[in-house]
Amino acid sequence: MKLNIIKQRGLWWGISIGLVLVSLVAMAISWQQLGAPLKPGLDFAGGTRLQLTRACVTTESCTEPLELADVRQVLGDQGLDSSSLQLLGEDQQVLSIRTRTLTVDERAPLQSALDEAIGPFDPGSTQIDTVGPVVGKQLLVAGLLALLVSFAGIVAYMSLRFKLDYALLAILALAHDVIITAGVFAILGLVLGVEVDSLFIVSLLTIVGFSVNDTVVIYDRVRENMKLSPGSHINDIVDSAVNQTLARSINTSLTTTLPLVAIVIFGGPTLKYFALALIVGFVAGAYSSIFVASSLLALWRERTGQAYSDDPGLAEAQPETQS
């Protein structure tokens, strides 16, 4: 397989720009409908989530799935009509209720009312998450700050190891990956009601670290090729660098995605969307490294009149090649 990156760059960029636009539109629609670009989960919006599992004393007691209408009745009695409800588990025996932030004195009567009307529920399988609005905001700010700092750290490191223009183009490719991942979750939020929590920010940061890794490998090869064949046009150098590293890019994406697929299949509900976000981001990252970051570098060098330059400073940063 031989890819013609430079010749078909219009096509590659078209695909990327299209995906980014779709993502931005999805986030804009989400902003209009939900007031946020992505549907904020408990961690950011604050609130209380109760997850209750019906205790199956005898096998017969659990043949019927839980009735949401009954649950609504109980919630209505407690003045919590606007809560969102979900049934989980294969047999629909797990009830997940998301309400406004409840204090312990509000939560306790709700739990006992549910226990009486629908239960009994197994106390060993109960999960309670309450996040106050202040804490939610703290988590969001800390997450976004972490994202910005790691962007800055990567730019600094790459400028040091390569040059500033490599670093900035790599960040552009990163922004592409992050926007597409966010876009996919904006769509999931609109269609399936999928919410994003702290783990989503974690997945974005992991995507950043990982997809820059992909770009670095290609840039590393570009730098090496520049030194090995001075006088070649940047377009040819980039083309061969991408092709030389292609098998590696595909295989690495595969070996990283395989365990993630395992998490999607076997992992619990918390980790499922986390793994999905990573899969989307890693695929976008592999694509942007191969098709976008490399061709942008070629274009940039050509436009700035460095198409044939073999930068001596860059060559020195390379380890001596063995003969």
Added chain:
Amino acid sequence: MAKYRAWLGVILVLTIASVVVITQIPTRLGLDLRGGSQLTIQVQPTAAIPTITERELEAVQTVVEGRVNGLGVSEAVVQQLGNNQLLVQLPGVSDPQQAERVLGGTAQLEFRAQRPGTDQQLQIENQVLQGHLGELAALQATLPSNGEINSDTQARIDKLQADITASEKAVAALFELSTLGGDKLTDAIARPTSGTLWEVVIQFNSEGGNEFAEVSKAIAGTGRTIGIFLDNRLLSAPSVAVQYAETGITGGSAVISGNFTAESARDLEIQLRGGALPLPVEVVENRTVGPTLGRDSIQRSLYAGIAGLGLVLVFMAVYYRLPGILADIALIIYALLTWAAFNLLGVTLTLPGIAGFILSIGMAVDANVLIFERTREELQAGKTLYRSVESGFYRAFSSILDGNVTTLISCLALFYFGAGLVKGFALTLAIGVIISMFTALTCTRTLMFLAISLPQFRRPSLFCPGLTTARPDTVRP
């Protein structure tokens, strides 16, 4: 090849050591895996105390620690979080609602006069209470560190706790109720007196000073005491000397002296100050996971981890042949070393932490993929097998380093800014990345060179199936 034999020895020793570590030191599991409650408690400023300083937070922490002890949860942890929050971890707590209620209230400090004719009773009740407390402390000291308690011990602990609560109630019943509370106490300071003895000075505001004079006047010289209660638990019961029988202790300040050491005086000081703080606390975050749910999560993660590892192992062996199998061995060693590192460093494994570990398995092979692809290229360019393997490692190094450093930068940002669960993910991923660099560069390398030193493995087709001559598109001369 002596060099590689030595390395093989090192790797073998490390592998055996990590197996020993894994079997000997238990893995620390987070509350989301073993079940329990994690509460974040925020200290609210008031009009009187608009900013929370280190000193106030410390005092509130002591109050909260006292309440946590009252809950009788073994291995509970109370930590300061930021400048106005406390993080409380209660593993395996059986009644999260009670815990939240007990921890979320404002501290109640009260100075109460002892009822007449209860001297002997107080002494007896106090002895009983101290006996229970001593037994509980001794019992808790013998508990295994992994938190597994057999049901007999648990029943004994529960019984002791019930007895302690009953004793505390009995003690409290011997004192009259009073209106002299912590809100009228302005400060408490521990200070040394003569020699090694210490005392604690307490100071009231004017209203509190008058009330304290009344109380002390009533009991001066009677042999009865003033009970200082925090959250209904007796902290100290000083008596008042007979010379104050006329007027009581006036002036709004008093000294509690007795057999205080520097440590016990400081304890009392902080407890008094915590009780004096009219600072309300609020539970702003509560994450409770039932024990059954936690067990279920461990099982699911274990399946995911094994399945993920298996898929990667098969892929590497099929695609890269002999080097792939060697990389697989290195990957298994990687998994063992990383697990041992978690146990050794006392990393608390959470659900996202396990995800970080599983992810690092996929990333650990990246270095090997880079090296093997390079080796193939060199072989296709017509180099000898030994040369190709050597330059495969050599040329891939800068990419491996750059890639891992950028991942570590992200981990660092996550660890610094993230909270709780997020920190766990960053830490496990970072440990994984660092160990993976070691295993990829030493284990795989050693195994590869040992393999090509054996004639039966010295066939290029084992390294690169369908080897042809140099590809036309290479830019290498």
